[in-house]
Structure formats: C-alpha cells, structure tokens
Amino acid sequence: MNLKTEKGSNSIYLATQSFYPVRRRVIWALLSIAVGVIIAGFWNYNLVDGFGHDIVAKNMVGESSQAAGSFKERGFSFGVLFAFAAGLAATFTACNCVTFSMLPSLACATDRTSTRKTALKALGIFSLGVLLVTAIYGFYTGSMGSEVVQKYNERGTRLSQATVTFTLLGLFMLMWGGISLGFFNRLISRIPLHVRGFFGNSLTKAGLMGLQVGLFTVGRPFGVFRDFLAYAASTRNPLYGAFVMSVQGIGQIAIMVIIFLLIILLFGKRLGQWAREKPHQAELISTTALLLGGAYFIFYWGLAVPFGLGRWGEWFGWY
Template identity: 50%
Template sequence: MINQWSVGKRVSLALIALAVGILIAGFWNYKLVDGIGRDWIAASIIGHPDAVTYADKGTAFGFIFAAAAGLAASFTACNCVVFAMLPSLACATDRKSSKKRALLALALFAVGVLAVCAVYGAYVTSLGVEGVQAFNDRGMRISQAQTTFTWIGAVLLVWGGLSFGFLGRLTNLLSPRLLSILSSAYTKASIMGLMAGFFAVGRPYPIFREFILYAAESGSPGYGSLAMMTQGLGQIAVMVVLYLLLIGLFGKRLTKWMERKPHQPLLISSIALMAGGAFFVYYWGFAFWYDIGQWGFKLGWYK
C-alpha cells in the first residue's frame, strides 16, 4: 500500500529517518538519561541499589527492585527504541480495528516481553552469585550490549525496509499464507514484544545489573524468572501508558484515518522503525567499533 508513494520519495524519507536515528545516537547524553533513571526514579523507590541485599530485604522487595530497575531504564540507550515501536503497534490495525483489537495487540506485545524475560531471569539466576558477578564484568556487559542491540537494530532496519517496500524480492519468496500471517497486526505485535524482551538481555545499565545480582542471591531460578518478568513490565510501562492514552483518546480518529489514508500510518511506522534501527546499529555498533560516537562529549557540550 505504501507503494503508491514514488520510489524516490520513499528512499528520501528512509534516508531522513536513518539520518535522524544516527544524529540522536551521536548526540545521545547517556550520563543525563542514566542519571534520571538512577537518581530520580530508582533512588526514590529503593534508595541506593548497591546497598541492598536479598538477605536483608527478602523476596517481596525483589519485585519492587525489579519494577524500579525496569522503570529506571525507560529512557536509556538500551530501551529508548521501544518508543519507536509505538507507531507500528498503534497503527498495526486494519479497517476492522477496534479498541478490543488494539488491547489484544498490546497484550501480545507484553506476552512477548514476558516470555523472553522469564527465560533470561531463570538463566541468570541459575548462574549463582559468583556467576552473576563475573557476568556483570564491565567488558562482558558492553560486549553483550553491543551484540544484542546491534542485531536488534539490524532486524528493525530490515523490517523498516520491508515496510517501505524496498525488499519486494524477499517477500516474493514467501508463500501468500505465510506473508499474510507475518503481516498480521497480532504477529507484528508479538515480534515487537519479543524484541523488546531482548532489551533486558543486552542491558548494561548498572541498576539492572545490581538487580540480577539481588535475584541471584535468592538461589531460585523460579524467583529470578518472576522478578525478571516484573522488570520487563517496568521497562515498557511508560510506552504502555502512552499507547493506552493514544488508543483511549484517539482510537476512533485513528480508525477513520486508517480507513481514509491507510498509507500514511504505514509510512509513519516505517520511518519510526528505520530511525530506531539506525539508532541501535550506530550507537551500539559503529560508535563502539570505530569510536565515532558521543559527539556532545567530544565537542565539550556535555560534562
């Protein structure tokens, strides 16, 4: 449907989206956004995370810690791209769309997040305290973040390219039935949820690492799984609130807009996917590999 736009215009918009994603990544002030999560959110909920232990605080506090760790990461470089998924999630509907369908898409998105977090939480907790301490080594954290987020960014770029209609040869290889399943709003929501769940796998954020150490101290993979799922809900909480507000306040308008001009919401989601993918690939990939990031710090704009 987006093919009604000329190839030249689509290429231009895709390049602009890539440039915007790279610009944001280059000027990203990680000290500022990390500080907001650490000093404003986490500190107000749990105090200093490095000063709490499972032996002192117990099981229930671990879930509060988990929610705080997820919420504190909302605007960090390892989570901010979740907001680039919002247009795709909100616009991944059709002419028969309704609030019920929109809420089902959101539920499937959340299930994807929870599924990945459940497995990852059980895994890291099974490593034990010493294993998690080694896992939390800075070199290990950064390497894991680079690999995870660069790959997620690459997936977003391919998805954006498909959405822009640039990869027709690839889609032509798929059967009509499979293509119909993959283009379903529910399938898209589920895939986006799985990708957002993998944000936890790559996250190098210190508060998050303190949280998984706390969970490991419990000695229970089951507890670690549940706690990580709580963290997963925390990391998407702000996006979910925005989504619900969007659907609640503008649901009917969105439906009418999609009926009248279905190519426009698709274009917006395509741009968002390309920008989000470019951010991840540049920030966690090229900027680290070739030391071509942190422009604001290198220019002396940030302290």
C-alpha cells in the same frame, strides 16, 4: 510489513508501496536513518542513566549497589520492588528508549478491521512477548548464583553483550522497515503467500515487537539493572528469577503502555478511522519509526560505544 491482498488477484502489496513512488520511499528511509544517527551521536547517556539511577531507583529502593548484595536481609518481596524499579529506571536509557518507536505501529493498526479493541489486543500480545523473553532470561540468570553472576555482570562483558544484542536488533528493525517500503520484494516474493500473510498481520507484528523489547533486557548494561540482576541471581532460584525479571519487563514498558492507553482513550476512534481510510500514511509513520530506532541502535551500540565513533556531544564539549 502490513500485507494486503489485491481483489481479483493473488498478488500481495504493501500500502506504502501502492501509494508512494520508489524515490519518495527512498528519501523517507534515508531521512529516518539520518535522524536516528543524529540522535545516537548526541545521546547523553550520563544524563538519562543518572536520572534513572538518582531520581527513579534511588527514591524507590535506595542505593542499588548496596541493595544488590542484601537478599538475606531484604528477602523475596523487596526483589519484586527492586525489579520494577530497575525496569522503570531503564525507561529512557540508550538500551530501552527505542521502545517508544513501537508506539506508532501498535496504535495504528492498518487493516480494515482496525478498532480500539484491536489496538488493545495488540498491546496485550506485545506485552506477552516482552514477558516471555524476560521470563526465560530470568530463569537462566536466576540459576547463576552470586559468584557466576559477578563475572557475568562485569562492565566489559555487559557492554560486549549490549553491542552484539542491540546491533543485531537494529539490523532486524532496518530489515523490517526495508521490507515495508518494498526494498526486498524479490526476496519476499519467494516466501509462501500464507507465511507472508501471517507476518503481515498487525497482531503478529505486535508480538514480534514484544519479543524485540524483551531482548532489550538481555543486552542491558545499565548499572541499576546489573545490581538487580545480582540480587535476583543470589537466590539461585530460577523460578524466582523468571518472576522478578518479568516484573522488570513490566517496569521497562510501563511508561510506554501508559502513553499508549492515553492515545487510545483520547484518539482511538479517530486513529482507527484514519488508519482505515489512509493506511499508507499510518504504515509510513510506523515504518519510519522502526528505521529511526534501528539506525539509532546500530550507530550507538555498533559504532559509538565500542569504537568511540560519532559521539558528537562529547566532541563539542556539550556534556
């Protein structure tokens, strides 16, 4: 979605479209979607959820199910730790792993002003997007109270919410990738030029990615997160709910942010130079990552979880 204006004309084109023929773009799109589907089909949620619960959360806050109803004994400060633990424990779960597909787009700004400072600014805007959504969601859930959140937290309800949320996000990511590859040019050409330019800006894209990742929290059915949600909601304090849910948002992106900062620290100058000299390559990598993540979400949450389709790892008896 990185839009560039041709010199001497008012036409807008994408770096990938100007360099790669249609056939190659179609092949890249299909391969990315296929990889996303394969990963979703073999995803072992017991392994990753167990790691988040048994290794991360349990070592930080103890058994999360016991902590869920202990606000009177543990208080506000424990809720902050519980929030961060819940976010960190969810890092590699099926409802959060797609966060890492955002890394290429954040690390590889594809305009002529790409610098390490630009990348860090993109990270800041991305993080603000996450915090905005999680704060709003926390304000809402923080006002529920124990009885209401108990019904809201029932596994069936959470799975239904996850199916709708992540399937829609997956469709958005596929649409985004399709726009970047030029598959919707006729539709996009009807949008005013200044609007296309705004959404093609690397910092705008970073903000959109942050909003997406923030919405991962809304759909999350992970057990540790449900226990944390019960703890926060029991206060019946929307402001506290907004605060601790934002802390949870920080936890869910913490590993990705660390990886991003290491990439920028070690390879920032080279990445900036490469993105300026070969924007088509940087954009193609970013786009294929989004397509992969979108396909994963749609297949896993739209088909495998609600209908039991494509759970090949279980069929083969691997786990």
